[in-house]
Amino acid sequence: xxxxxxxxxxxxxxxxxxxxxxxxxxxxxxxxxxxxxxxxxxxxxxxxxxxxxxxxxxxxxxxxxxxxxxxxxxxxxxxxxxxxxxxxxxxxxxxxxxxxxxxxxxxxxxxxxxxxxxxxxxxxxxxxxxxxxxxxxxxxxxxxxxxxxxxxxxxxxxxxxxxxxxxxxxxxxxxxxxxxxxxxxxxxxxxxxxxxxxxxxxxxxxxxxxxxxxxxxxxxxxxxxxxxxxxxxxxxxxxxxxxxxxxxxxxxxxxxxxxxxxxxxxxxxxxxxxxxxxxxxxxxxxxxxxxxxxxxxxxxxxxxxxxxxxxxxxxxxxxxxxxxxxxxxxxxxxxxxxxxxxxxxxxxxxxxxxxxxxxxxxxxxxxxxxxxxxxxxxxxxxxxxxxxxxxxxxxxxxxxxxxxxxxxxxxxxxxxxxxxxxxxxxxxxxxxx
Amino acid sequence: xxxxxxxxxxxxxxxxxxxxxxxxxxxxxxxxxxxxxxxxxxxxxxxxxxxxxxxxxxxxxxxxxxxxxxxxxxxxxxxxxxxxxxxxxxxxxxxxxxxxxxxxxxxxxxxxxxxxxxxxxxxxxxxxxxxxxxxxxxxxxxxxxxxxxxxxxxxxxxxxxxxxxxxxxxxxxxxxxxxxxxxxxxxxxxxxxxxxxxxxxxxxxxxxxxxxxxxxxxxxxxxxxxxxxxxxxxxxxxxxxxxxxxxxxxxxxxxxxxxxxxxxxxxxxxxxxxxxxxxxxxxxxxxxxxxx
Numbered sequence: 188x189x190x191x192x193x194x195x196x197x198x199x200x201x202x203x204x205x206x207x208x209x210x211x212x213x214x215x216x217x218x219x220x221x222x223x224x225x226x227x228x229x230x231x232x233x234x235x236x237x238x239x240x241x242x243x244x245x246x247x248x249x250x251x252x253x254x255x256x257x258x259x260x261x262x263x264x265x266x267x268x269x270x271x272x273x274x275x276x277x278x279x280x281x282x283x284x285x286x287x288x289x290x291x292x293x294x295x296x297x298x299x300x301x302x303x304x305x306x307x308x309x310x311x312x313x314x315x316x317x318x319x320x321x322x323x324x325x326x327x328x329x330x331x332x333x334x335x336x337x338x339x340x341x342x343x344x345x346x347x348x349x350x351x352x353x354x355x356x357x358x359x360x361x362x363x364x365x366x367x368x369x370x371x372x373x374x375x376x377x378x379x380x381x382x383x384x385x386x387x388x389x390x391x392x393x394x395x396x397x398x399x400x401x402x403x404x405x406x407x408x409x410x411x412x413x414x415x416x417x418x419x420x421x422x423x424x425x426x427x428x429x430x431x432x433x434x435x436x437x438x439x440x441x442x443x444x445x446x447x448x449x450x451x452x453x454x455x456x457x458x459x460x461x462x463x464x465x466x467x468x469x470x471x472x473x474x475x476x477x478x479x480x481x482x483x484x485x486x487x488x489x490x491x492x493x494x495x496x497x498x499x500x501x502x503x504x505x506x507x508x509x510x511x512x513x514x515x516x517x518x519x520x521x522x523x524x525x526x527x528x529x530x531x532x533x534x535x536x537x538x539x540x541x542x543x544x545x546x547x548x549x550x551x552x553x554x555x556x557x558x559x560x561x562x563x564x565x566x567x568x569x570x571x572x573x574x575x576x577x578x579x580x581x582x583x584x585x586x587x588x589x590x591x592x593x594x595x596x597x598x599x600x601x602x603x604x605x606x607x608x609x610x611x612x613x614x615x616x617x618x619x620x
Numbered sequence: 621x622x623x624x625x626x627x628x629x630x631x632x633x634x635x636x637x638x639x640x641x642x643x644x645x646x647x648x649x650x651x652x653x654x655x656x657x658x659x660x661x662x663x664x665x666x667x668x669x670x671x672x673x674x675x676x677x678x679x680x681x682x683x684x685x686x687x688x689x690x691x692x693x694x695x696x697x698x699x700x701x702x703x704x705x706x707x708x709x710x711x712x713x714x715x716x717x718x719x720x721x722x723x724x725x726x727x728x729x730x731x732x733x734x735x736x737x738x739x740x741x742x743x744x745x746x747x748x749x750x751x752x753x754x755x756x757x758x759x760x761x762x763x764x765x766x767x768x769x770x771x772x773x774x775x776x777x778x779x780x781x782x783x784x785x786x787x788x789x790x791x792x793x794x795x796x797x798x799x800x801x802x803x804x805x806x807x808x809x810x811x812x813x814x815x816x817x818x819x820x821x822x823x824x825x826x827x828x829x830x831x832x833x834x835x836x837x838x839x840x841x842x843x844x845x846x847x848x849x850x851x852x853x854x855x856x857x858x859x860x861x862x863x864x865x866x867x868x869x870x871x872x873x874x875x876x877x878x879x880x881x882x883x884x885x886x887x888x889x890x891x892x893x894x895x896x897x898x899x900x901x902x903x904x905x906x907x908x909x910x911x912x
Contacts (some may be wrong), residue, residue: 249729250838253738292837383751392882420881424842425635425870429877432627449740453834461751461760480739484834618749 229424240275240550242267242540243302245323250290251422254449254480255315257528259338260285262480262533263312265515268538272515277545284308288319295319299326309550312536312565315529316447317341317363317395320356328353333555335359335540337532340366341394345577355552359535359558361571361583363395363472366496367443369587369601370470373611374409376603383440383468387416389430390445393590396472399496400445413548415439422451431458441468449474450492453484460489460617469614470494475590478597479525487594492614494589499531500567500597506569507538524597535567542566621878623756628878630757632871637767638832640866642843643824643850644773644859649818651857652794654813655717657706659846661726661840663819666728667693667826668835669736673744682827683765689823697819700724701812725840732837740834741742748831762820766828770863773821777859780817794857849892852901861904868903 193358197519239436247256249467275281284306288295295314302308303326313336314323314409320339327334328349334356340363350356374382386402389397408414417439420430431454434442442459446452452474459465482490501523503514511534512523519615540555542565547554565572573582587601591612600611645661657663667689674685704720747765751758776900781787792800793810800807829835829843850869854861876884895903 226880248738249733250841253733253838254740257738304802418881420877423885424839425639425846425873426877426881426884428635429628429631429874430881432622432631433878436627450834450839453740453742457749457832460749461758463751473678477739484740484742486744589824 192225233293237279239280240310240544241282241284241306241308242310242312243284243286243299243306243308245286245288245295245298245302245314245319247315247319248287250355251290251448252290252315254477255338255527256290256530258477258527258529259315261515261519262530263537265511265518265530266534266537269514270541276541277548281553288314290319291320292319292322295323296326303327303332310540310552312540313337313339317344318393320344321347321394324356325349328355331355331552333357333543333552333559335536337536338529340579342398343394345579350577354560354576354578355556356578357539357574358578359567360532360569360579360580361537361585362579364402366397366585367399367470368471369496369585370494371403371406373601373603374407374412378607379411382410383412383437385413385415385418385437386441386443387434387437387439388414388443388445389416389434390419391422391447392419393422393445393447396445396447400443403443412441416441422447424450424454425452428458431455432462435459435462435464438464439466441458442466442470442473444469446474447473449477449481449484452481456485456489458616465614465616468494469612470495470496470587476500476528476588479521480527489596489617490590492589492591493610494587494600496585496587497528498583498586499528500527500586500588500599502598504566505568505570507566511568531568535569535572538567539565539572542564624878625875626755627757628874629871630759630839632874633867634759634763634767635868636864636870637763637770638825638828639846639850639870640770640863641766641828642775643829643847643854643862643866644777644821645818645820645825646847647824647851647854647857647859647862648777648821649815650851652790652814654714655721655815656714656848657721658718658844659721659728659817660699660822661727661842661844662728662757662837663693663696663840664826664843665732665824665830665840666696667744667823669732670823671827672741672830675743675745682743682831686824686827689827690820693823694816694820697816698812701815705815706808706809706812729837729840736837738836740836741830742834743827743831745831760832762828763829766832769824769828774859774863777817777821781859786810786813791912807891813847846888849889853892853895855902855904856905858902864903
């Protein structure tokens with residue numbers, strides 16, 4: 188004889204609550220671990236006797252953004268190592284404290300509160316992704332900290348009441364809204380007969396992914412490229428195949444995928460291959476820029492012809508960049524092609540902070556904010572940096588890169604007139620070599 | 621549009637098979653032991669990494685590799701039970717297992733990060749990208765094989781539970797542990813072996829997941845809430861229910877994605893709530909293991 192509410196029912200209700208909330212719980216509480224890393228000190232000069240400059244950052248060392256977060260960690264630590272080896276900044280060594288936010292927008296807030304109010308770090312560096320930079324920068328703003336970051340380029344990061352009042356956010360990288368413009372301009376330069384006739388715009392539900400797509404849709408539609416698919420979808424593994432199948436069914440000439448990571452790219456590419464559909468033009472907003480991490484997930488042959496917008500690549504003809512690339516290879520192994528663009532973004536954050544400290548002669552965040560908004564042009568491994576009133580890098584150059592040579596070469600293809608650009612190729616059939 | 625819907629239905633059924641493979645172990649463990657195994661998602665990823673390592677390092681086919689990974693995961697399951705689960709007693713046992721298995725998940729995740737790093741991997745066997753053309757739709761062999769494997773696994777587990785002496789011991793233990801002890805059943809051994817079997821079958825789910833999706837150590841967290849929803853809808857403890865619910869839920873989600881992708885997650889969980897209102901025991905609750 189069962190009770191009024193059967194055992195199954197009682198547990199079903201309880202477990203339903205668990206099922207509905209566990210995803211959120213997992214995202215939040217998996218960030219409990221934290222790690223602190225101090226940059227190594229190779230210098231033996233008298234700077235060692237001075238108090239180190241403490242810089243705090245929260246990074247996604249686990250969670251959805253862990254591949255990017257760990258690349259960012261390498262970039263920050265490589266910069267700190269280089270600075271310390273050169274005697275530090277103003278004669279003081281740099282000490283990094285990096286906490287793990289597990290890719291959680293809640294944990295990143297907790298981490299910056301800890302870094303600022305408990306650890307009392309002198310300065311802060313930004314986290315990975317626009318999704319986390321937004322809430323993190325609000326904490327920095329409340330506490331009067333300059334917030335220099337390299338991976339929070341979405342308009343939503345800058346157009347916040349805090350930033351519009353305090354102007355404390357500075358993104359050293361390319362503003363994401365403009366990142367597809369080289370492709371749009373290139374298509375505009377082509378005779379109408381050579382332009383793609385149709386295009387699909389699947390986008391992940393992310394502040395990074397959507398703004399550039401919306402701008403591209405507007406511009407390309409005006410150029411006569413018919414929009415056959417435009418949908419925003421959640422980044423759930425079980426849904427990506429269906430979304431990709433819907434795109435393939437439309438058979439567009441061009442697909443501009445609003446991706447935020449490698450798995451999204453991989454799922455779409457795999458579904459396209461299954462459907463025996465190959466877009467002539469295929470661009471992912473993020474994922475193809477992750478070097479070997481991308482190739483190992485999708486296969487080198489499949490990568491061939493895939494494009495990605497960015498502001499940096501390992502072959503970038505910039506002496507500081509080339510120095511960083513060789514140092515990276517020396518420290519972490521592999522080859523230049525393996526280097527994730529996030530490394531350069533993180534390294535650039537450090538370089539901008541370094542120049543601001545030297546120029547202002549200290550660690551006063553208010554002076555640093557004022558200096559960075561003075562219209563000064565700074566140099567980084569990604570090129571020049573000049574901040575507008577909201578902290579976006581108005582001097583950043585936008586490039587489109589493409590995997591070529593059966594996925595063995597990652598080359599700059601746009602802007603077409605740039606001397607470093609090579610000819611753009613059409614996407615080769617899946618699995619071909 | 622008809623073609624897109626057909627495609628979504630086929631995708632949903634086949635991907636549902638993959639989710640069933642990942643969920644059967646969870647429902648078996650919960651149905652028999654009252655353990656909410658939050659580590660299930662991470663264990664799926666562990667299974668994927670085991671298949672990946674055998675494939676890349678020793679060039680062992682992923683299906684043949686199950687001969688290694690399934691026993692290996694069985695040992696992992698028994699070890700987890702011995703180290704963490706068997707000590708839990710009393711009225712708070714079920715809720716305590718939430719915390720304990722979550723801790724297990726964190727440990728396994730940390731070890732996997734240490735060994736494999738944060739970059740995504742995928743099992744790229746030759747047939748993972750091969751397709752067959754049926755009624756105008758291309759279907760990947762790996763999904764077909766995965767679906768067949770899911771059915772075989774469900775049949776195998778059903779036979780184990782209802783056609784063997786061990787299965788009778790399992791069912792006796794879950795109906796009344798004290799009575800089972802009195803008739804001479806070693807309930808501790810039954811619990812350990814059942815937990816081991818639940819984890820062992822997860823190796824198959826991990827293999828197919830790893831052959832169809834890029835994964836890293838963290839990917840398990842994307843899975844666990846869906847797997848829990850699936851076993852609730854199927855009827856907790858019902859092996860066949862897990863297969864039916866997985867196919868239903870993923871197909872529903874897939875079809876909704878054709879029109880309103882952003883609503884598909886909400887529809888997934890709304891369907892769970894709606895079905896539980898109408899059938900509090902889930903689809904197959906009456907035929908669930910505990911109800912026999």
